[in-house]
Each structure stands twice: as C-alpha cells, then as structure tokens.
Amino acid sequence: MALTIDQPIEHKQQSLAARLFASQTFWVVIAVILACVFLSFATDAFATSKNLYNITRNITFVAIIALGMTFVIITGGIDLSVGSVLCLSSMILAVTMHAGYSIEVGILASIATALAIGAFNGILIAYLGFPPFVVTLGMLSIARSLAMVASNNTVVFQFGPDHAKLLALGGGAWVFGIANPVLYMILLALITGFILRWTKFGRHIFAIGGNEHAATLTGVPVRQIKVAVYMISALSAGIAGIIQTGWLGAVTTNLGTGMELQVIAATVIGGANLAGGVGTAFGAIVGAALIEVIRNSLGLLGINAFWQGVFIGGAILLAVLFDRIRNFRRSD
C-alpha cells in the first residue's frame, strides 16, 4: 500500500523540476531576464524608468492579442486577420466618437464589430469546414478595406465630446504609475490563464487541439467552441485597438499592419504549438516580451533597424528548434 502511494508522489516531484527545465516558456523567461541584465550594463538608456515604461507599454498591444491568439492556436487553428481587425475596431471607435457619440457607444460599436468578424470567421471555419488560414487571410484583406471605407482613408484624431476620456483610458497610468495598457494586459492574462486551466471550456479547447475527432466523439461541442475561440481572438484585437487608439490619439488605416505575424511569433516563442494542443497565457506574454526586448535593444545598441527582422525571425526558429530537440530526445 505504502508503495503505491509513494510512487506517484515521487513521480510527480521529479516531473515538476523536469517539466520546468523542459518548458520552452521557462527558457524564454531566462532569455528575457539575461537580455535585460545585459542591456542594463551595456547601455545607459535601457534601465531608465522612461525606457522601461515604453517597453512594458509596447509589449502590451502584441501581448493582448497574443492572449486571444493562444486560444485559437491551442485548438490547432490560426487567425491572420487580427492586425486588420485591430485597425477596423480602432476606426469604428474613432469614427463613432468623431460623429459625436459618447465613449461608451464608441467602445460598444467597436467591440460589436470585432465580435461579428470573429463569429463570421468562426462559422466559416467550424460549420462550413473552410481552412482557418484561408478564411482569416481573406478577412485580413476585408477588414482593412472596411476600415478604409469607414474613414474614407483619412486619419481620425478628433474623438468628439469624450476625446479626453479616450486618451486617458489608453495613455494614462492610473495605478502606481504603471501604464494603463499594462494593467489591462495583466488583467486579461489572469483571465486567460484562469479560463485555460480552470474551466470546462478551457479543457475542451485543449481537447480539440489534441484530437478533434476524439473531442467530437466524446460529445465536446467542437463547432461552438471553435466559433468562440475566433470570437475571442477578434475580441482581443478589438480591445488592443481601443487601447492603442487612446494611447496614440489618432487612427490611420495602416494601424496594425503586419501585426498578425508579431502576434503569432510571440505565441510560438512563448511555447504554443501551431499543431495545436499546447499553449499558455504566460507564454504569450513572455513571447511578446522577448520580441519587444529584442527590438528595443537593437535600437539602444545602435544596430541598424533593418536587422530587426533577422533577430525576431531567429528567435522564432530558435524556439521551434528547441521544441524539435526536445521531441527528438523523447523519441530516442
């Protein structure tokens, strides 16, 4: 009897440390910390409160969408439309408020737009069997085009009666001098982490990514959940768009261009697997952090900005290489 009880416990303790070292997210955290330590010594400008404020705030926009993207990627899908949805949501907010409506109405319209787009993507994917890549690639084009239509391709920088409120929402620092976007990010990360670990919905998302057929056979509502994850992804892009609008104080129709790739990169660097079944909220955040730290450091170290792509691309490949080595060792 003692044997049967001891065994699993010992097994669990072993795997706890082992799991930490085998975790891609853990090594990305180490990389971020090392980079920060190195930069603090190597440059004068890194460890200033202004630079750290900028970095943390810049992380947030990619990170918030990466949180939403994590849901999609865990189910084994992909959402390429998030950059364009961010732009469209920002533009709907801007145009609505510019027309004299309150900030509440603007946010409501913006969120509703994002959710509608997510639902559209999800229904095509879940009920009509379209490949996620194709559907969201189409939406990448459609949403940005709609943003141009909504604004007649102009820059909107006057947000009507609630102008000041919007700028405070995105640009303020209401608690302990932490930039507001960072607070939103932390809040959303906690919610995401909770959903993934503690809810039935979260469990089912992992099941779909692990074996969609098995999930269907055991009665997991696969289609409804797939629609929901694309809605969550679009919603996260919408939220990021609203915050970014408040922070920038202006919306142009090229807002968020190419952002989908940064978001996917952040998710993958943080340990999510594009094949589905794996991903965490924390991973999405540290992935976004690593990308931003790389970007920031290149600037501070005086390296030509053209090299940015090489370093970020390298980080993606390194993260995946790490995963390959781990799998290789296991299959040995």
Add this chain to the structure above:
Amino acid sequence: MAVLELTNISRHFGAIQAVNDVSLSIEPGQVVGLMGDNGAGKSTLVKMIAGNFRPSHGTMHMDGKELILHKPAEARQHGIEIVHQDLALCNNLTAAANVYLGRELRRGVGPFRILDYAAMYKRAGQLFAELKSETRPRDLVKQMSGGQRQAVAIARTMLSQAKIVLMDEPTAAISVRQVAEVLNLIRHLRDQGISVVLISHRMPDVFTVADRVIVMRRGRKVADKTIASSSPEEVTGLITGAIEQV
C-alpha cells in the same frame, strides 16, 4: 422486456450504405457479440446507438420508449456508454482528463464553477485500480502503452451506472492478461444486469463471454443466434459469405 430495440435501422454516407435495414433487440444483462468483416458496418451501428450518428432510417427504443439522440451526452444520460474503436483519446491531456472528457466534474456554485481536479484524479485512480491497470491518472496519454490507453477508454464507461455498454474492439492491441481482465469486466457488468455489445474480430473472446452472436455483412444483419446454437466455423462462414444467411 428488451432494454434496447432497433427497428429497420439504416445509415448511408453519400452513396455508401454502411448499415442497411438492421433490426435487433438486446435484453438486460445480455452480452451480445457483434462480428463482421472490415467495413461491415459494426462501428457505424454502435455509433448510432451512442448518439454519434443519426440513423437515416428506422427507429430505436429504449425500455419501450422511443430513443432519439442528437448528441453523445444524451446517450450517456440514457445510460449508454461506448468504447470507441480508435479509443477517442487526446494525447495532450492526462488520463483523468480523458476519462472525464465531455463530462468534467466541477465544484462551486452557479456560474462560478471550476474544474474539480482532485475529485477527477481520485475517481479515475479508483477506476484504474478496479481495472487492475498500471495507469496513473496524472500521466499524459501521449506517454502510455496500448494497454494503458485502452484502460483509459474503458474507464469512461464505468463513470456512471450504465444500462448498456458498447465496446468496439476493446481487446485489439492488448496483452493476454489484459484481455482476460476486459473479459472479466464484461462478466462483471453482465452480473449487474448491464447489457454489453462486444465488437471483436477475435472468435475466442466472443465465444467465451457472449450469450448471443450477431453477424453483419455489407451493412446487413445475416445472423442473430445464441452462442450455444452456433460455432466458430459457422460464424466464420457467415462473416466471409461462404454461408449466405441463417
């Protein structure tokens, strides 16, 4: 009275007639062996009973009442449990998570309910012990042997008090010792008055444990008789088509 009665059940996939006009009834506590060649329609038939597919034609009755199933959860509510042929397991989840897939235990009140990991680990552990399996509830299915995976799929059927357990080739790919364990479980279920439908290509399994054998060929039921009145030779003939029908 029959616990389950199928009347003229058919199912087609496009032009393929997977199950064709099958009628059968199953008594409480009866073990029915369902045999047939590859593609005979066995899995399709049990999937209709388990709520995975809707029949194209025909009706099902359970305890005399018409049984219409839209999803697997409804079949489970009626006391119908199934072990799928491909086991239907998610490699990225733990054994316990797989056992409870689609009916996770939760604690809390109203909308604030969270997964009850402790309870699921505990119950899954008990079920594996009952099955005399080495499976540990917290282990990922990815790392498991064929027999352990089978135990996980079988443990699902023991979660609630079933009336009918459908087993689609539960003894494929497991050791002799574990086959004996599964056959014991089937007898145990029968003794509790639970009916079992056992799909198997292994003649000895069916002939040691079943009370009745049903043979399907190309979607049709070609035989339905007691084990005592049949023989492995006859069943083989029925499966291959050497014997047309009895």
